[in-house]
Amino acid sequence: MFYSLVNKVLQSTLRKYVEELFEVNEQPVQAQQRVLLDFVLKARKTTFGIAHGFDKIKDHQDFISRVPLHEYGDLKPYIERMRQGEKDILWPGKVEWYAKSSGTSSGVSKYIPVPKESLEGSHMNGGRIELALYLNHNPESKLFEGLGLRLGGSTSLESHGRSQAGDLSAILIQNMPMWAEFRSAPSNETALMSNWEEKIDAILDEVISQNITSFWGVSSWFLVLFNKVIERTGANNLLEVWPNLELFAHGGVNFAPYESQFRELMPGDQVTFMENYNASEGFFAVQDDPNIDGLMLLTCCGTYYEFIPMDQFQGKDSKTITLGEVALDKEYAVVITTNGGLWRYILGDTVRFVSLKPHRIKVSGRTAHFINAFGEEVIVTNAEEALTRACSQHKCSVRDFHAAPIFMENKEGGAHQWLVEFEVEPADLNAFSQTLDRALQEVNSDYAAKRKGNIVLRQLELVRAERGLFHQWLKSKDKLGGQNKIPRLSNERKLITAFLELNEALYNAQ
Numbered sequence: 001m002f003y004s005l006v007n008k009v010l011q012s013t014l015r016k017y018v019e020e021l022f023e024v025n026e027q028p029v030q031a032q033q034r035v036l037l038d039f040v041l042k043a044r045k046t047t048f049g050i051a052h053g054f055d056k057i058k059d060h061q062d063f064i065s066r067v068p069l070h071e072y073g074d075l076k077p078y079i080e081r082m083r084q085g086e087k088d089i090l091w092p093g094k095v096e097w098y099a100k101s102s103g104t105s106s107g108v109s110k111y112i113p114v115p116k117e118s119l120e121g122s123h124m125n126g127g128r129i130e131l132a133l134y135l136n137h138n139p140e141s142k143l144f145e146g147l148g149l150r151l152g153g154s155t156s157l158e159s160h161g162r163s164q165a166g167d168l169s170a171i172l173i174q175n176m177p178m179w180a181e182f183r184s185a186p187s188n189e190t191a192l193m194s195n196w197e198e199k200i201d202a203i204l205d206e207v208i209s210q211n212i213t214s215f216w217g218v219s220s221w222f223l224v225l226f227n228k229v230i231e232r233t234g235a236n237n238l239l240e241v242w243p244n245l246e247l248f249a250h251g252g253v254n255f256a257p258y259e260s261q262f263r264e265l266m267p268g269d270q271v272t273f274m275e276n277y278n279a280s281e282g283f284f285a286v287q288d289d290p291n292i293d294g295l296m297l298l299t300c301c302g303t304y305y306e307f308i309p310m311d312q313f314q315g316k317d318s319k320t321i322t323l324g325e326v327a328l329d330k331e332y333a334v335v336i337t338t339n340g341g342l343w344r345y346i347l348g349d350t351v352r353f354v355s356l357k358p359h360r361i362k363v364s365g366r367t368a369h370f371i372n373a374f375g376e377e378v379i380v381t382n383a384e385e386a387l388t389r390a391c392s393q394h395k396c397s398v399r400d401f402h403a404a405p406i407f408m409e410n411k412e413g414g415a416h417q418w419l420v421e422f423e424v425e426p427a428d429l430n431a432f433s434q435t436l437d438r439a440l441q442e443v444n445s446d447y448a449a450k451r452k453g454n455i456v457l458r459q460l461e462l463v464r465a466e467r468g469l470f471h472q473w474l475k476s477k478d479k480l481g482g483q484n485k486i487p488r489l490s491n492e493r494k495l496i497t498a499f500l501e502l503n504e505a506l507y508n509a510q
Contacts, residue, residue, distance in 0.1 A: 007144040010179065017125075017132035021288075021298075025358045028299040029324040036063060036304040039337060046088045048078060048343060060322060064306075069316045069335065069344050072110050078341075079111055085162035090341030091115050097175075098165040099280035100158075111165050112280040118340035119175055122302030123168070126283025127180075129298065130276055133288050134247055138272065146213030146244050147185040151203075151222055168280045169217075185210055196480035200225055204232060212242040218252035219262070220400070220485060223423075224471075226265050238265050251276040253485050254363070254380070256388045261397050261423060277363055281347060282338050285361055294360030299323065302339045307332035310350060313367065320344075326353050331379070333367050350379065369489045373405035374414050374456050376447040378440070380488045386439035387420075393435055394426035400470040400486050404496040406461065413458045416440075419499050421465035433462035465499075466506040473502055 024031045040063065044054035052066045078090050079098075087094040090113060097119065101110040114123070135141055152169025173191050176184070186206045193199040203225065215222060226238060235241050248262070248271055255262075255275055262273070277285040277295050282303045285295035297305070306320035310331035320335055334347040348368060351361040365380030372378070383403060391397055399421040406415040418436070426432040437460045441448035450456040470486050490496060 004142075004145055007142055010144045010183075011135050011139075011141070014128060014132040014135055017129050018136045020300075021129060021133075021296075024300045025296075028297075028359055029322070031300045032304055032323050033060065035300060035302075036060060036337065039304060039339060042092055042339075043090070043341070046090060046092060046341075047081075048090050048341070052343075064320065064344070067344050069318065069320070069346055070342075071316060071346055074316075075342065075345065079113060082113060082341075083111060083160050083163045083165070090343070091117070091339070094162070095341070096163055097171045098160075098163055099168040099171060100165045101280045110280075112342070113340045114168075114171055114280075115340055118282065118302055118338060119171070121339055122282040123172060123278070124175075124177070125301050126276070126278060126286065126298060129301065130249060130274065130286045133286060134249075134272065134274055134290075137290060138246070141246060142244065143213050143246060144183050146211035146242075147183055147207075148214040148216055149185050149203075149207055149212045150191060151215070151217035151225060152191060185212065196475075200228060204228060208233065208241060211244055213244050214247035214249065215245075216249045218485070219248075219250040219255055219258050220253050222248075222250070223258060223261060223399070226262075230265070237267055239267065239270060245271055247272050247274065249274045249276060251278050254384045256384055258397075259388075260391070277361075279347070279349075281336060281340065281342060281345070284334075284336075288358070288360075292355075292360070294354040294362055297323075297359040297361055299359070304337040306335040306337075306344065307351075308335060308346075310367075316346070323359065326356070326359075328353050328356060331364055365489075366487075369487050371403065371405055371416060371489050371491055373407060373491060374450050376444065376450045376457065378416070378444055378447055378489065382440065382444045382447070383488055385443045386436055389439040389442075390432055390436040391426075394428075394432045395424075396426040396432070397423040399423045400465075402470075402486055402488060402490070402496055402499055403460075404490045404493050407493075413454055413456055415458045416460040417463065417496060418460055419463045419465050419469075419496060419503065421467065421469055425464075429462060429464060433460065436460065436462065463500065463503070466503050466510075469499065469503050469506060472506065473499060476502075 040054050040057045043049040057063050057066060082089045082095050083098060085094060095113045095115045097114040098111040099114050101112060152167060152173065157164045157166035157170055170192060173188055186203045190199065190202045190206055193202060229238065229241055233241055239245060272290050274290055275287045275295060283298065283301055284303060285297045288296040305323055307326055308318040308320050310333055312318065313333055326332065329352055331350050331352050334349050334351055336345050336347050337343050348366055350364045350367055352364050354360050354362055370379050387398060401418060401420040403416050403418045406417050408414045441451055474480050474484055487495065
């Protein structure tokens with residue numbers, strides 16, 4: 001009875017967020033203009049604001065004429081001063097919290113400022129909006145009669161000067177509102193364990209007997225947890241363990257390569273799958289309708305957006321367009337200005353719009369994660385779509401993968417080399433490889449053109465990864481869990497060479 005009352009109160013409280021969101025979406029461009037001018041006004045007396053003449057900025061054109069595009073290295077000197085305790089640098093006041101990004105591809109960690117305005121107005125607000133949208137589609141939900149299972153990364157915090165830094169999930173857990181903590185599992189003590197493998201076992205000890213109604217986290221890491229649940233309980237699926245389960249809120253990686261596995265673990269239509277786009281830099285988009293494949297851009301949630309058409313991308317020398325100028329089905333690099341003090345920051349993600357009213361996007365890849373060694377311009381979504389098609393045809397599933405070019409040598413054409421770790425292996429690896437190559441040609445005409453006649457590109461080369469390869473690599477880099485993930489594509493061979501060496505070592509150790 002008590003939890004039923006809690007459920008009703010929280011649903012009623014969250015309903016206002018849907019009403020506000022729909023109102024903003026009537027005039028999203030105007031909402032973005034208000035966001036920008038609000039940020040500029042608040043930061044006009046900061047070190048950055050004074051240096052860039054914020055007191056003279058009246059509109060978007062003034063803003064882009066005075067503030068250049070930035071990458072992390074450009075803002076790093078400001079951020080280092082902030083981490084030492086200086087105030088009013090990129091954002092008003094002192095900033096205590098910094099989200100330490102994974103730095104998976106470069107090996108260099110970034111420290112993203114998370115002032116209270118960003119914590120509350122972006123990250124927390126985005127989570128509330130996602131909950132509200134789910135409840136709007138499921139008015140009979142009993143979500144809060146049970147607990148939400150959160151799965152963060154390595155959540156130990158490090159001190160630096162007068163600040164603390166760590167995985168975003170650690171910061172969120174430390175600052176979670178009382179009502180959310182009350183309806184969450186596992187306990188903070190377990191959630192904040194830094195050893196990923198020990199934490200997984202501790203989570204299972206704690207939650208298997210609890211009434212779990214929702215999951216929140218990165219889908220690829222939940223797969224690890226779910227497989228351990230089945231192994232420990234002997235259940236056929238997760239609904240036998242948690243019969244009241246109704247929501248899986250996921251983000252961080254493309255869901256498509258994993259979807260079939262999750263559907264088997266949560267069969268039927270009892271569980272709603274909702275995707276979000278939440279990064280260390282902010283909460284950007286959420287699947288507003290579970291039946292629509294696309295994420296609604298949150299235009300009044302702590303971020304001002306600009307976009308760079310990828311066919312014109314020139315890094316910091318690029319020209320941007322506003323939200324009101326975007327077109328459907330074009331690839332754009334995302335540029336953000338946030339209430340965390342990131343000014344015209346090239347995020348590194350690419351998106352394409354699948355709807356303009358409201359503005360819905362799909363995350364298509366990374367500006368640095370692609371293969372274009374031969375003019376084929378293969379992006380992450382191409383690779384994932386081709387892999388999904390091949391898996392469907394061969395009735396198999398993939399745990400993780402990485403692909404890179406094999407460069408031309410002598411008179412032999414180049415190729416793409418795929419290192420794939422299967423969850424369920426295909427019966428014929430060679431046939432799977434051929435299907436994958438054909439599927440990649442179907443989804444990318446440039447790749448198909450380069451494959452013609454095997455002159456520039458020959459058929460891709462598939463290497464079977466030993467079980468646990470990518471897990472072991474992440475572990476060796478102290479990057480298990482949370483938002484850390486394997487880069488899908490690389491335009492050079494440095495990373496795949498390291499993977500192949502580790503793969504051979506694992507094979508020989510058997």
